[in-house]
Amino acid sequence: MAIDLRYGPDVVDVVEKTTRFVREYVLPIEDRFGGDITAAGGDELRREMNAKARAEGILAPHAPVEFGGLGLDMSDRVPVFEAAGYSTFGPVALHIGAPDEGNVHMLAHIADDRQRELYLGPLATAEVRSGFAMTEPAPGAGADPNALRTQATKVDGGWKINGIKHLITGAEGAGFFIIMARTAGAPGDRGGATMFLAPADTPGIEVGRHVPTIDRSMIGGHCEVLFTDVFVPDEDVLGEVDEGYRYAQVRLGPARMTHVMRWLGAATRCHDVALDYVSRREGFGGRLGDLGMIQQMVADNEIDLAATRSLLVKACFELDQGSHASIETSIAKTFAAEAFCRVADRSMQMCGGLGVSDDLPIARLQRELRPFRVYDGPSEVHRWSIARRSIGRARKAAAAAEAGQA
């Protein structure tokens, strides 16, 4: 037990392979199609890239070893996922994008044997994609999960689910859904939710409108999904009834951190593009990179990226230690999402007219990065949650001090 920040040689190897694979094979495809995964071929492209990644031995490196993955823990995912995220198509290529990566993580922790075989196996091996149906349109569960309105009613041999979900990433083309629905209590209550598994072709499941979000790299869109009298047999309840909020936590922290890892790659690319530009472009009697105000932006990018990486390493280590690490992941997520926007913005500014055009990838990378300040809990909700803990701690300390004096 002593501080060690080095990755094992096996991890370094996966990082190197991933870096090469992403830069040589994936990035050119992304750039050719302006980062639009649908325009680039959608699931057809995905299968092609997955096959290549499988051949390189880097497909789904986080998946359990029994399903062909490398079983990387959270700490070791950091450099691998960042390398993959350097291209916005990289996560799809390695099958480590949202929501599949988080669903693999969740199923690996909670699914029973039958569910592992039926759902986790095909997902871990990239045979199918999946959806995680939690968020709902207003006034349902958005930033505030307690507002959950989708209802599951007990019926003979299973449950009947009704409700509308919203912004469900990857819904179009998903093989199955994990559905979070209320089995007790009323909207506004904490608790009383259950997780259900359901193949996408279950009667009553309908993928609706794609919400036209400004990002373009997530396969299957961010869709509305309607559940009308969807029957889920008891055996497809994931984990225990009424424990959905607890399971959501199991998924949430890690999924939040893998978001950070992937987008850290994309932010780094913005920075690299700008660095390349200012190190070549001349003006004002020298190279742009010799100007103090440009150097300030370069340094601030380096600082933001380094701080993100350090916070990420810390949060992932806590997760690997078995903690929920709510504060650590909230801190890392909030800092990261804002840092990425700053990095993209500075990179854009450094590139001047080119930066605000599609001749460079920065403008579209910014559109990929910006939503992360909203996705997975807006920064404001995370700040609220961080502060409540700190203030609660202070209150207890004050009460203890008073009790001690009495």
Add this chain to the structure above:
Amino acid sequence: MAIDLRYGPDVVDVVEKTTRFVREYVLPIEDRFGGDITAAGGDELRREMNAKARAEGILAPHAPVEFGGLGLDMSDRVPVFEAAGYSTFGPVALHIGAPDEGNVHMLAHIADDRQRELYLGPLATAEVRSGFAMTEPAPGAGADPNALRTQATKVDGGWKINGIKHLITGAEGAGFFIIMARTAGAPGDRGGATMFLAPADTPGIEVGRHVPTIDRSMIGGHCEVLFTDVFVPDEDVLGEVDEGYRYAQVRLGPARMTHVMRWLGAATRCHDVALDYVSRREGFGGRLGDLGMIQQMVADNEIDLAATRSLLVKACFELDQGSHASIETSIAKTFAAEAFCRVADRSMQMCGGLGVSDDLPIARLQRELRPFRVYDGPSEVHRWSIARRSIGRARKAAAAAEAGQA
């Protein structure tokens, strides 16, 4: 002579008419076409909107009275142009967009009678559009105007112009160009530039590639324009030979401020959309607008918009007093461009998932606003110019103090 910040009743009237016209007629068109002026019909739409604006008596309110305009000075343009800018199509509708508005301003100050009739008249009445061909691709005149490379060579009866221009707004479909070319000195020198007028169909003028910038509201794109042995007769020299840098100043300050006015309208719309959202949307046990962190964003938007407006009023007053107002316009421009980005970003954040989608106009308004931190001189160049003045002043003061002591 005493501080007065009220607009005359005639100006208030134009503002009211413009507000109504823009909100009732123009804004719905903008929204229907997602703010893409080309998709919305380009010049055909423009002519239609211009006709309506003319009927309302608000077409080209800055143009000289002799050409049917209202002859508004810079101060009085402020509220009118802001009202027009509330829709990104508003400036085109009123014929007060870049670069036409600035070209009208410049021609009104510099053109001789013949040029007024041939060029200013048709432009002021919206019969034609125009281009201002100054900026060049690297290593030419970009942020640093001294790098001017386009060359005009004296020939019999006129000049022959050769060079490449870049990011020329409105080039596609322009009726004529004002071309800035070097008539003395070498790239890097301050001085030796001349302004030329040339109909767009002059042999040797070719509109090239549209630079795919992220904004969509400026008609005629931001294009490359190639000049190959373009002959311009002496009578089409605008003002004096070799005085181009001085004339550029005449155009620059005012054009910079009208940019601020128009985009102030667009930033205000972002804020209004967010205000509407947070005043209705419920969550966390109340309306979003009741939450402190949301209120902070609302207040910061109000502060940013108010400060922009105040700096704008100040700079425009100085311009009306006959000053070049370089510092005042640099300060107002730099603050405004950054404030607009902050306002758009906060507005987006307040609207959560909707904010990062095209279901609301904020995301695309952000793409309209962001380039302003680069267009018309990047913030860094303005800061450099502001600082050099201040430091120069301090040096002189120090030298004077030393001299006084000696």
Add this chain to the structure above:
Amino acid sequence: MAIDLRYGPDVVDVVEKTTRFVREYVLPIEDRFGGDITAAGGDELRREMNAKARAEGILAPHAPVEFGGLGLDMSDRVPVFEAAGYSTFGPVALHIGAPDEGNVHMLAHIADDRQRELYLGPLATAEVRSGFAMTEPAPGAGADPNALRTQATKVDGGWKINGIKHLITGAEGAGFFIIMARTAGAPGDRGGATMFLAPADTPGIEVGRHVPTIDRSMIGGHCEVLFTDVFVPDEDVLGEVDEGYRYAQVRLGPARMTHVMRWLGAATRCHDVALDYVSRREGFGGRLGDLGMIQQMVADNEIDLAATRSLLVKACFELDQGSHASIETSIAKTFAAEAFCRVADRSMQMCGGLGVSDDLPIARLQRELRPFRVYDGPSEVHRWSIARRSIGRARKAAAAAEAGQA
């Protein structure tokens, strides 16, 4: 009626006199005593400086003409008070510091003839100083004025006041107090306050502890003041009973703006000191002022100071028009207080090791400026108030739109 931002020649004259007086006479005293007005002589120094200012014709330029002042309106105070504030002793020298300046303003608006003669006259002519006893220690009226706890009970021929006030500027040595006390309702209610006038030697008034705030330029400190059965005759009620909150508004907006004016002077001095330093000091192969990161700080200072000045002009004009201008003064105050801190901080940073020492005045000026983000309403309270108005407006607009559709 047309935008005019020029000051009349009479105002320009007062500004010039004030500038000269402050820089040549006042500033050297401030610097000699490290900005500590008590160490520099307190009221003795004040009387000396007031005599000089009177001789120059610039004492109390805001006071009514009948009492020897110049009767400057809010707009015209801007440049004069800024010039005075260039030295932190300047406002005392001109007798335009807090709380006297605000008390003069308030009495001029509300006092009856007898009170004008007894209180306003001696105050306006700098014969005495005064205190404004409004804020209270927790849980009383601090940032939240509705929490007012000091109680005035009706007795025969007058009122009996009991309560504790806190952070009462200038209390030590004040000739009289304006006391705000509750005459109806209970702490937490809006309304039910009354303003009372009381000579400082009224039995039951006791000036307590000086709160050791970090600023040093306000004469008479920021004190606790205790009121124990203080009898105030009916004729010393200022204005109407129960109208205290309304009168507080009369005083608040203008007093807030004159704070901004004075501290704008101090912030400008920080900037000037830094400018002088970076324009002389060599390092890194040139003058510091030639380095981009330094230039950025210089420019940002200029922008902050210019924006503050513009917002101030706007708010003061609205006040002069007879508006309460709550939003305008809140915006100007909030922006200004934060801008001053940024300016002081950047100025300090530019001066390196000297900046964080008392060899330059910046460190102590920062201590004068920082409290303004708390004094006169913390920024958070102003933001809350700005936002509530904006959101309220949006709600009404939404309701009106709905009503219109119905």
Add this chain to the structure above:
Amino acid sequence: MAIDLRYGPDVVDVVEKTTRFVREYVLPIEDRFGGDITAAGGDELRREMNAKARAEGILAPHAPVEFGGLGLDMSDRVPVFEAAGYSTFGPVALHIGAPDEGNVHMLAHIADDRQRELYLGPLATAEVRSGFAMTEPAPGAGADPNALRTQATKVDGGWKINGIKHLITGAEGAGFFIIMARTAGAPGDRGGATMFLAPADTPGIEVGRHVPTIDRSMIGGHCEVLFTDVFVPDEDVLGEVDEGYRYAQVRLGPARMTHVMRWLGAATRCHDVALDYVSRREGFGGRLGDLGMIQQMVADNEIDLAATRSLLVKACFELDQGSHASIETSIAKTFAAEAFCRVADRSMQMCGGLGVSDDLPIARLQRELRPFRVYDGPSEVHRWSIARRSIGRARKAAAAAEAGQA
């Protein structure tokens, strides 16, 4: 080799002891004397506190084991020094303050046996204090070390040193100095410096004026030190002649990080004081800690502190691995110094009127923290250095890519 962020039980034990010692014994002394170490007794207090720390087994925990220290590496110093820094007197109490801690570090790496016995031993055991005489007044070596002007001239049996040093921490009362002087080249050159050891009573050494910096916790002040024909025998040259810049690097990175550790403690205290305040204080219908804008400040403090800690851990690990870690330490230092100022500022703001008074320790802690953005290299110099590396790397990559294509 796998990520591990846990401290060994021995380190945890030292942290606990230090925490208890500092909070129960040291902090009350600091508070009693308003954080002014000179007023609190200076070296007399230091000896008293050192004796107590020795008794607790926590004196100089970084010193070599042979001199009674615990030989903690950089990684393990992090939590211990932070715990000590929670009181601004803690580092003096544990004898881990600047410059002694850095001098111990440097001597442990470079000194020969005789020097270890004569200088390192007494220093490591807190028998004496020391000074590190590197920085000079303008135009000498300040932020730019190449400007070194203090001259060492070879004489028979040793060297003769002449020059003026500036801002030499701890000079008053130091037992000996490490002096950096030029032995080759001219001011402006990189290289040609040598380190010398000299007892403080060596003829020609004179401690001059204390620069009145705004911090008060460093014993022995920040002084000017004059060297006039100071003779240093050859045996007191530290390391090799002309290798001074290299040795400065050995000291610089670690000393920079221990600064961060100590001040991280002080910043955490600011945050704790504010947390305690907002968790108790009522206003606006509840506790301050329930207000969104307050929660935002709390969360931002937590984020800043966590990011600082993570960057620190990373940089220290790299140092322990034998790297100079220039980029990592520059990043950690720059982020930390600015984060500390933000934390102190927010903490102050949260405490309102109390925050800007000396009734709470925040205002004086801010004065301790602010200079760190200047000490040990201003943020601007670190940013420049970070950016130069990044841009240099980009240039090489571009050149390599071009070469590869050729």
